Amino acid sequence: MFAEIDTAPRSSPTQFRDLPERAATWKPQTQVSCSDCRLRELCLPRGLSDGPLEAFSAAVFAHRRLRSGQALFRAGEAFDSVYLVRSGFVKTLVLLEDGREQVTGLQMRGDMLGMDGLASGRHVSDVIAVDNTEICVVPYERLETLSQQAREVQRHLHRMFAKEIVREQRMMLLLGSMNAEERVSAFLLNLSERLTARGYSPSHFVLRLTREDIGSLLGMKLETVSRIFSKFQKAGLIEVDGKQVRIVSINGLSGILNR
Amino acid sequence: MFAEIDTAPRSSPTQFRDLPERAATWKPQTQVSCSDCRLRELCLPRGLSDGPLEAFSAAVFAHRRLRSGQALFRAGEAFDSVYLVRSGFVKTLVLLEDGREQVTGLQMRGDMLGMDGLASGRHVSDVIAVDNTEICVVPYERLETLSQQAREVQRHLHRMFAKEIVREQRMMLLLGSMNAEERVSAFLLNLSERLTARGYSPSHFVLRLTREDIGSLLGMKLETVSRIFSKFQKAGLIEVDGKQVRIVSINGLSGILNR
DNA sequence: CGCGAGCTTGATGCCGATCAATGCATGTGG
């Protein structure tokens, strides 16, 4: 039904993600310099001068490759690094003592992870790859040092923190005051925006999450997610086929939000 | 029904909050040094050595006094400072384009505010006093400088950021996967904990928020909040009289959460 | 005194949860 739009136009490792014979060759890789990383414009302060850039590059200690399903870290583990998604997709989960868990985010290229661990020295969330994923590891100590040497790095870091705070505030608003249709539509529009910013098609993409994970993220049951997808499809707003989604009417979707 | 437990044991400005004739004298105050601020152990890095301490003290540019109902800042205003609650209580609201708003937090002594503005240079939330409140104003530029000079200050700042991220994650979990009774009980227990940490009674306190604000914070309607308070009272878990609350059975309340 | 803001409580209705059946794709072991 849908053409393959699953490939990352500017990020080579992901373009093989659906080919099992390539996935089988998925292995840790040697280190890469930040200077020629295509992620640079997302991950680094804009216009970072050469000195700080190289310093930042040195701060990226290592890269980790995760296969879909593998964990980057889990709640309870000691915090020592923050992470940047270089390619692929991960989900973040927070856990309640009684076993209940909730997806709190879907992160993609350029998104920062793991800052939660700074509060107590231990992570309070799980981060799980939902696609073959490449991660830049930035030891916190190095980031601290670098941040003290270069004010622009410090400011960039603060901005990353602040963005996460704002994102979570928006999620609280979604969870606290939107109905199910509004949540799903906000989710799809947000996904579209972020994928567009990363060079993907604005209208045609692959949900990395199952209906259950989407439901968890949006505070509803998987059946409800499924029903609303079907309803939107009948209304001519989207086309859905499993995880493949095409947004037919952005305006229609936005209309649901501002109603 | 309840004795007056409304006074702040270690924070002088608030102990007059319910006396209107004192409230009428509420006016901007001269500057105070951080070194003899009673908030010090909450707001400053523990064991901060003398040099950085004085630097930090100098970073607190001014103090602002707000009467109940006044705004510290509003969404859309330019960001230039972060704030610390020195005494009193404020609520934070985020707004949707269509006018919907949601309370996202209740902040009290030692809590930091305004970091959201760092993301875009403009605040995206309103902060409104829900009691006569005293605020320490810390210009961001100064904080940046100080943070570069003293690693312990930087680390403390990062930890404040991270705590806010973790707090918001917990709120997402509450909003996404708890029913109404669990939310109210989590709210009361959290309030009790935080007030205890500040030297108030763990069992006997004053809700600063209206039923409507509590409902907004917890993602439910004010009538539901009211009903659940009544239900908890009948069950012998709490005693409520307007904004006065006494927790009769902490275990009973916790039991609702882990059920 | 009357008025409005905030709170409580009841009656009713709806949205989304729950329970359940089915289909489909993938993987696995006989």
Next chain:
DNA sequence: CCACATGCATTGATCGGCATCAAGCTCGCG
């Protein structure tokens, strides 16, 4: 290669928790 299990998604039927609508109360205040 088939039988079977497992994970994920869709759809229907029913139920219940919370929203909604409404009435009445208290309290502080102009």
